[in-house]
Amino acid sequence: MQKRVRVITFFIIAVLATTLLPNSGMYAKAELGEEKETLEIELGEVKVNNVDNEVEIDVNIVNTEIETGEDVFQENKEFGLESNILENEKSIDCVIGKNWTLEQDETITGNLYINNGTIDLNGHTLTVYKDVIHAGGTLYINGGKLNIEGDFRIQKKLVNEEGKVIYKESYGVLKMTNPNDHVLVMGDFVMQNYYQTKDSKVLSDGVLEIKGDFTQIACGVTPSFYACENHKVILSGTKLQRITMEETYSRFNILELKNTSEEGVVFLTPISEWKLESDQVVSGDVVVGVRTIDLNGYTLRIKGDLIHPQGTLFINGGKLIVEGDYRIQTKSVDEEGNV
Incomplete structure (x- = not known):
């Protein structure tokens, strides 16, 4: 039985046992009406209209404990919805497991979980009010804009035996190859994935702008963050921002502070x-890694120490100002904890 239903999120009457999944074909259980009768439905195509906080879905009724006559499940019938990970009545998490190409600007009022398939922004804007958790598949910016109000984690989210949320390695791919690509992360950006970006050049253009911390976690394959050609990272926060790049050969291309x-x-x-x-301007210490820092005619001011154990510091017509010490040495700590 194929029906189209209109779900209005203001009224919590029907409870789905899973989150909405565009083009998913996944199963969900729903409770309808005052007596909370149970039926099992299969989610089909999902269309989100966040202006009116409405969701339209196609469903297949596959198993039911009640009669599914027109008086129970009519076309365009309105009933309420609450996801199992819904935090409030106006916030819906979205889980992506298959391909999704945007045909217009879209807004997700909760978290976005990318598990498989390809999300193609196709020149449009995708706004996510909470976090993006990218465990698998490809997020293809493709000339569009991705605005994330929370964190962007290219990681897999799990719950351990103690019930604590943990994050592990991902197979997700962030693809930015268009000069119009723009990703804005209001929270932290964390990358911990197995995909090598150097040879594929999936980070070759566009702008990744981050308001929180930048963290790249090593997981055995290097380099997983390798920006090249015209790709730019901007750190534009209003409080302390920390940069961690664990893999030696991972790199920024253009980095603006x-x-x-x-x-x-x-x-x-x-x-x-x-x-x-x-x-x-860098507020703390700077340690030069295995490759080259090129001033390229500009001024680099370091408010802490500059430690230069390896690699090349190429002044190249620029100006270097170090407010602390400049040591062309390796920094180490002895058994007593002395530097």
């Missing part, structure tokens, strides 16, 4: 490669 706070930006790991495209 536009942090407006007194705390600024600090590097917690060595900088393997950085070519300046404007004057830059």
Whole structure:
């Protein structure tokens, strides 16, 4: 039995046992009416209209404990919806398991979970009010804009035996190859994936702008974050931002520090490669990694120490200002904890 139903999220009457999944074919259980009768439905195509907080879905009734006559499940019947991970009546999480190409701007009022398939923004804007958890599949910006109000984690989200949420390695791919690509992350950006981005050049253009911390976690395949050609990362937070790049050969292409706070930006790991495209200020210490920092005619001001154990610091017509010490040495700690 194929029916189209209109779900209005203001009224919590029907409870789905899974989140909405565009083009999923997944099963869900629903409770309808005052007596909470139970039927099992198969989710089909999902269309979200966030202006009116409405969701339209095609469903197949596959098993039911009640009669599914027109008086119970009519076409365009309106009933309420609450997801099992819904935090409030106006917030719906979305789980993607198959291909989804945007035909218009879309908004997801909860978290976005990408498990498989390809999300193609197709020149449109996708806004996510909470986090994006990218466990698998491809997120193809394709000339569009992705606005994330929370964190962007290219990781898999799990719950351990103690009931604590943990994050593990991902097979997700972020693809930015168009000069119009723009990803804005209001929270933290965390990458912990097996996919190598160097040879594929999936980070070759566009802008990744981050308001929180940047963290790249090593998981055995290097380099998983390898920006090239015209790709740019902008750190534009209003409080302290921390950069961690665990894999030695992962790298930024163009990195702009536009942090407006007194705390600024600090590097917690060595900088393997950085070519300046404007004057830059780093609040803490800087350790030069295995490759090259190229001032490219600009000024680099380091408010802490500059530690230079390896790699090349290419002044290249620019100006280097170090407010602390400049040590062309390797920094180590002895058994007593002394530097």
